[in-house]
Amino acid sequence: MMKEKVNKLVASRLLNAVFMKLSPASRRHLRRTVKAVYWAATPHLMWQRLRMLRVRRELGGVASVSVFGAPGSLAPSYLCFTPEDPPADAPAARIAPENGRYSLETDWSKYRYSYVPTRRPDDIDTRIAALRTRPVFSIVVPTYNTPLLYLGRLLASVRAQWYGHYELILVDDNSPSAAVRAAVQAAANDRVKAIMLPDNRGISGATNAGIEAARGDYIVFLDHDDELTADCLWELAAAIDETDADFLYSDEDKLLPSDRFSEPFFKPDWSPDTMMSTMFTCHVSAARRSLVVELGGLRSEFDGAQDWDLVLRIAEQTPRIVHVPKVLYHWRVIPGSVAADLAEKPYAIDASVRAREAALQRRGVEGTLEPLAHLPGHARVKYGVKGTPLISIIIPSRDNGAVLNQCVRSILKGSSYRQYEIVVMDNGSKQPQTLALLADLAQQPQVTVVPHDFPFNYSEINNVGARQAKGEILLFLNDDTEVISPDWLDRMAGYAQQAHVGAVGAKLIFPNTRSVQHCGIVNLAAGPGHAFLARDADTPAAFSRNILEYNWLAVTGACLMIERAKFDACGGFDETFPIAYNDVELCFRLVEHGLYNVVCPSVELTHHESLTRGDDSLDPAKQARLIRERRRLFAKHPRFFMRDPFHNPNLSPVDLQFRIPAG
Incomplete structure (x- = not known):
């Protein structure tokens, strides 16, 4: 038996070696031939294949992701390693197969991240020729005392572009170094313009000089010591051809002084509230030149955050903002740079706050920027509440008197905003102590108890509660929660009143710990799940998604606020989802209506999860029901099957x- 296994292994390796010596075209042809032979030899499996093809056609590809709304495969452009230095004898494992997918070490915890460039496709010229529009890019690079080595690498990265419809504009901002000025002038040719400014104008002034000289359709912003990936302009051009975007941005990583790649930033699709929390679009970014000119270019008063200010203004003019989920830019880390640490440049922090304050003023929105003491260099927006709207807090409950009492008392005692009512939806309580408590609560002027003695249906109970409620703003709250943040209602209401916002969630903490129970719902391969589950609530994770206000595909119904008008417009909770995924399904519909869901991590509540109904994961029957409801969820919303626009397809679909996936 052992000899047979060894023989099979040797034969397999020999066949693989022969296969890899074939040309890419021959390998593709051979794969198709083998597949056709296998299909012909297994007709009894044809119905399964046809079913899968139908699902892939309807859902945009089970084993693919849709970047621009059309089916298509996405090849990740990374290897995944931890930030720690690897052992001295650790293999680099830099593998770049022809199809652009990258191998990961099985024991990835011993290794660091490393970018591996996608190989140039054999038919790239044919693909470029097939584009309906072939935009011309003007790459604008302001230079100032740039290290010559880095300038040379920048130029090499531009020359290496697969897509050749571009011009490079170098704008020297009156560098004191004669060598740098000479290098910039020496780079000039038919495709490269060298502009030598007679005076120093700063980053915005120098960039604007390049924009004035540009003749391309789009401005690509490139810092003087950074590098583009070879496929950068091609990916941007393909995205423009597909979407007619006005503004585009990609994923990025950092290039350390040791020439190691580090800190990949795999970003969400366009997220307006995230943009008010952190400058996440950053690199690479490209904007339609006519729009940039119309907006007056960059503004020197925001130097240090001039790009953030520009993106905020662009977003006020166009909804056509596209994310290319692929690393297309290497941001070099040098001492004293923002890439190394935002705190290196205090003026940049100040400019970032002023840029957002200016955005609030332009938009006619009341709000303040609050610095985060435990997250230096960052600030969050706290929106003011418009008027004094009545907030209706709807709490379903059944025979859970002690927990309900704890919840209601925490609201009555711990809420600084006082214009609210509490609507307790009693789902047929029978215990005498619970009935006595409900009678006592009903005596409170801000509490109404509504009997609803029907079989449990979370969606129905909350819809009835919404109809009974009088408020302009609805807050659906589990009875097993306790208020921690006194200003929870006004913080959440400030977001709920924003025209673009759908559902607003909070950070929920497990009792007697500082562990996260909820800080946003992410839609993974196995379905929706709570991001950062059981992680420390105060330690920044994934670019501070658990600390700053980010947009999410969904938030939990355990604490969900929404304006009544928006809730009614989308039809409320779907009562065909009686127990599971009703909150997620509502959030899916809000996104489909063009709204954005957001989590306010500054709002904290304790959540004694599932104290009312128990833990579904411990009951096989409940697990089976959960699976059925998950299937119906994606049957109703196929665009979100294995797709979360606020996650990233480069990240692990099961984490x-x-x-980053580790295998």
Whole structure:
């Protein structure tokens, strides 16, 4: 038996070696031939194949992701390693197969991240020729005392572009170094313009000089010591051809002084509230030149955050903002740079706050920027509440008197905003102590108890509660929660009143710990799950998604606020989802209506999860029901099957912690 296994292994390796010596075209042809032979030899499996093909056609590809709304495969452009230095004898494992997919070490915890460039496709010229529009890119690079080595690498990265419809504009901002000025002038040719400014104008002034000289359709912003990946302009051009975007941004990583790649930032699709929390679009970014000119280019008063200010203004003019989920830019880390640490440049922190304050003023929105003491260099927006709207807090409950009492008392005692009512939806309580408590609560002027003695249906109970409620803003709250943050209602209401916002969630903490129970719902391969589950609530994770206000595909119904008008417009909770995924399904519909869901991590509540109904994971029957409801969820919303626009297809589809896949 052992000899037979060894023979099979040797034969397999020999066949693989022969296969890899074939040309890419021959390998593709051979794969198709083998597949056709296998299909012909197994007709009894044909019905399964046809079923899968139908699912892939309807859902945009089970084993693919849709970047621009059309089916298509996405090849990740990374290797995954931990930030720690590897052992001295650790293999680099830099593998770049022809199809652009990258191998990961099985024991990935011993290794660091490393970018591996996608190989140039044999038919790239044919693909470029097939584009309906072939935009011309003007790559604008302001230079100032740039290290010559880095300038040379920048130029090499531009020359290496697969897509050749571009011009490079170098704008020297009156560098004191004669060698740098000479190098910039020496780079000039038919495709490269060298502009030598007679005076120093700063980053915005120098960039604007390049924009004025540009003749391309789009401006690509490139810092003087950074590098583009070879496929950068091609990916941007393909995205523009597909979407007619006005503004585009990609994923990025950092290039350390040791020439190691580090800190990949795999970003969400466009997220307006995330943009008010952190400058996440960053690199690479490209904007339609006519729009940039119309907006007056960059503004020198925001130097240090001039790009953030520009993106905020662009977003006010166009909804056509596209994310290319692929690393297309290497941001070099040098001492004293923002890439190394935002705190290196205090003026940049100040400019970032002023840029967002200016955005609030332009938009006619009341709000303040609050610095985060435990997250230096960052600030969050706290929106003011418009008027004094009545907030209706709807709490379903049944024979859970002690927990309900704890919840209601925490609201009555711990809420600084006082314009609210509490609507307790009693789902047929029978215990005498619970009935006595409900009678006592009903005596409170801000509490109404509504009997609803029907079989449990979370969606129906909350819809009835919404109809009974009088408030302009609805807050659906589990009875097993306790208020921690006194300003929870006004913070959440400030977001709920924003025209673009759908559902607003909070950070929920497990009792007697500082561990996260909820900080946003991420839609993974196995379905929706709570991001950062059981992680420390105060330690920044995944670019501070658990600390700053980010947009999410969904938030939990355990604490969900929404304006009544928006809730009614989308039809409320779907009562065909009686127990599971009703909150997620509502959030899916809000996104489909063009709204954005957001989590306010500054709002904290304790959540004694499932104290009312128990833990579904411990009951096989409940697990089976959960699976059925998950299937119906994606049958109703196929665009979100294995797709979360606020996650990233480069991240693990099975990991709640926003980590890179390890295999």
